[in-house]
Amino acid sequence: MRCGEAVFGGVSALLLLLLVGAPLSLAHIPPHNETARVARYVAHHCDWGALATLSSHEPVRGQPFANVFSVSDGPRGQSSGVIYFYLTAIEISVQDLQVNANCSLTMSLAQTPYCREKRYDPQSPLCAHIILSGGIQKVEDKETDTAKKALFSRHPEMATWPPDHNWFFAKLNITNIWVLDYFGGIKTVTPDEYYKAKPYVAV
Ligand SMILES: *[C@@H]1O[C@H](CO)[C@@H](O)[C@H](O)[C@H]1NC(C)=O
Ligand SMILES: *[C@@H]1O[C@H](CO)[C@@H](O)[C@H](O)[C@H]1NC(C)=O
Ligand SMILES: *[C@@H]1O[C@H](CO)[C@@H](O)[C@H](O)[C@H]1NC(C)=O
Numbered sequence: 001m002r003c004g005e006a007v008f009g010g011v012s013a014l015l016l017l018l019l020v021g022a023p024l025s026l027a028h029i030p031p032h033n034e035t036a037r038v039a040r041y042v043a044h045h046c047d048w049g050a051l052a053t054l055s056s057h058e059p060v061r062g063q064p065f066a067n068v069f070s071v072s073d074g075p076r077g078q079s080s081g082v083i084y085f086y087l088t089a090i091e092i093s094v095q096d097l098q099v100n101a102n103c104s105l106t107m108s109l110a111q112t113p114y115c116r117e118k119r120y121d122p123q124s125p126l127c128a129h130i131i132l133s134g135g136i137q138k139v140e141d142k143e144t145d146t147a148k149k150a151l152f153s154r155h156p157e158m159a160t161w162p163p164d165h166n167w168f169f170a171k172l173n174i175t176n177i178w179v180l181d182y183f184g185g186i187k188t189v190t191p192d193e194y195y196k197a198k199p200y201v202a203v
Contacts, residue, residue, distance in 0.1 A: 032182040036189040040199035044079035046107035053096035067093040075153040083172040084147040088165040101135040128181035139169040
């Protein structure tokens with residue numbers, strides 16, 4: 001009896017896991033000829049990115065400066081394509097952005113289990129990565145709830161970050177998108193194509 005119960009318990013736990021994980025476990029990378037969808041897929045599956053700013057700090061003033069930021073384009077399974085940030089003016093790169101908001105954000109499936117499972121080196125074009133350039137802008141009041149839901153659902157620790165740092169929500173105003181997901185060179189998609197694309201592939 002006990003043994004049966006344990007097996008049943010295990011099976012229901014597995015089912016629960018499958019159901020809870022459904023939006024992601026059903027998601028597979030879109031085909032490489034559907035570049036805008038690949039870009040959205042990468043943007044949604046990465047929890048962070050490397051953000052390059054033009055430094056406003058000596059001794060590298062005016063030079064590129066790359067730093068890590070936690071990002072989210074929506075709660076898991078609810079991709080919007082809009083990359084949200086939670087920032088504070090005391091942060092070194094945010095100080096750069098106050099001088100020049102133009103920046104470049106890189107995200108790669110090397111940050112997910114995908115490339116490891118496929119045995120793709122991070123520099124391989126098959127290990128899909130995207131480079132978004134544009135400007136960082138503060139999120140308007142009416143969009144704050146959306147930004148908060150996107151970020152806090154995927155970075156719960158953010159809710160506990162020190163309030164005296166005056167955190168604010170921001171997003172990337174994307175002007176250019178580059179995608180490396182296959183051989184034959186880097187590809188571009190327009191922000192319009194990117195926002196319209198559906199990142200998910202149900203199987
Ligand atoms: C991508 O290729 C698949 C076949 O491999 C085809 O069915 C699909 O229509 C193509 N998509 C585009 C946007 O060309
Ligand atoms: C930021 O980038 C835009 C678009 O490329 C450009 O027009 C603008 O001059 C840049 N701003 C600064 C401060 O460099
Ligand atoms: C987004 O960036 C583009 C190009 O730099 C600029 O024309 C546009 O005004 C920006 N949008 C907002 C809402 O700041």
